[in-house]
Amino acid sequence: MDTPRRQFLASLTLLGAGMGKAKAFAAAKPHHFSKYDPQVRRLLSQMTLDEKIGQMTQPDQQYLQNLDDLEKYHIGSLLSGGDSDPKSGNDLVSWTDLYDGYQARALKTRLRIPLVYGVDAVYGHNNVLGATIFPHNIGLGCTRDPKLVESAARVTSEEVRATGMNWAFSPCVTVPQDIRWGRTYEGFSESPDVVKILGPAAVHGLQRGSLDNPLAVLACVKHFAGDGGTTFGSGMPKSNNSPDRYPLDQGDTRVDEATMRLIHLAGYGPSIEMGAGSIMPSYNSWNGEKCSGSHKLLTDILKNGLGFEGFLISDYAAVNQLPGDYKQQIAQSINAGMDMVMVPEHYVEFFNNLKTLVDEGKVPLSRIDDAVSRILRVKFAMGLMNAAHSPLADRTLHKSFGSAEHRAVARQCVRQSMVVLKNDNHTLPISRAASRILVAGRSAHNIGNQCGGWTIRWQGQTGDVIEGTTVLAAIRKVVGQDRVTHAPDASGAAGVSVAVVVIGETPYAEFMGDRTDLHLAAEDIAAVDAAKSAGIPVVVVILSGRPVIIDKILPKADAIVAAFLPGTEGDGVADVLFGTYKPTGKLSYTWPSGDSTSFNRSDPGYKTLFKFGHGLTY
């Protein structure tokens, strides 16, 4: 009989072939983490209740009151959330020293159980200066190429391990349905059929088929579940008890179970099959119940139904959003099936509350033992419990950090993620013999806009946030500095043979990216107008975290390329503009027209400008 795993892997191969990727997708042996239970049981039998609760407690390192608290509270994990950076700076050595400092202290505790240290390495090790930054998932979704996505994740895992860190809160397998959501770009696609292939590919790349590989990083599939399906207007309050809400983020996903399974759970089964060791329950609610406190979701559907044997890590202070006081919130979430809590600040209060709950019988010791067993299973699978393997950073990996080889992988990802929306009169590819090229637009020479949210800063940062190649620099490398005129406002267009106008969004992350208006900025429209008024062919390149309303520039642009958020390797954009790489990208989201009255693709008010799967080539 064909097992689900064989069916899944067969679908991967077919999809790979169907997408012109002849190579079958390498099958991974799924991690049945329960195979470590004999060792886990032996260790668990030696542990005190305090030591067990410490394994379930994850502070953010910036809130650790002192290093000895790692021993005092038997802490099993730390994270660096957004902007939780080394005090000495965001360089590679500072990050590595930060990690080694904590891990070395953890190894001095009674049981010497190493930390799992989590970071949001969601498209490269994006907290660290000099890292290779890949296209955000929305761009990778346009490649439809699981092998490429796996390669990107492999480079990411190597660069994460260069800092010693061993856990990435990635991949996000959200299936966004309303592009006004600030996290649309973290999703591969609006289509579950794309997400269920690319999500496990990213897991495979990060975990490298075997978690004890010294270059492997524990994946964390997120956010479970329905994060991309919230109802417009149901988003989180803008501040404590505020009547004002963000439109979508952390809102309420009002769908029946069949729809939840068909769309929003699509990436989880295949990722579990691929061996994902951790899953992050989501901030949002499902029909009014917070995911972080839902026994039906976390235990019935995920652990029992999908057979997940790893552990669940809460989102950042997500437990605090449950009803009741903190003690009641902890009880509900742990009893629902949460295994580790990203506290992240008041870890002493969390520790003491959970201990009291066990003493009072409100959280059964059996639930504690199950949670800790799941965490320890994964630590054994990671090789962390093998005294022969030091969990401290392997600094020989520093020499490949941000290397030309790594950047070449990212450049290929950029090439394949470009989607040519329009190309009248064969404007593209641009001739290398073009006499003079005007490069305009506020994002032409802006690596921060090119990378988007989560680069160095949680919210990202416009401007020179990280070293990389901007679109302008890439074009200059192709045709020579002296044949390129750079003017953000497109002035000085006289005498040029073609204009490339790079426009789009400025960086944002999470709820800060929720929008009600998706129109282009006036500055961007003005730059396209100015280029067009010069009477020359105009190529528009859009850097954005989602489809945006382009009706006003559509008739003025002879060619339009959706580049989404390509990351540091702008050469990949130039490769498509000049035809070094013939475009293969296909839209992973439907692209709306400006007369839409809704931007949720299942709403009747959604009007399509370019359909899902659209993409021209030369």
Ligand code: GLC
């Ligand atoms: C954030 C995000 C989640 C991230 C976590 C840690 O709020 O929701 O995706 O992994 O906190 O930074």
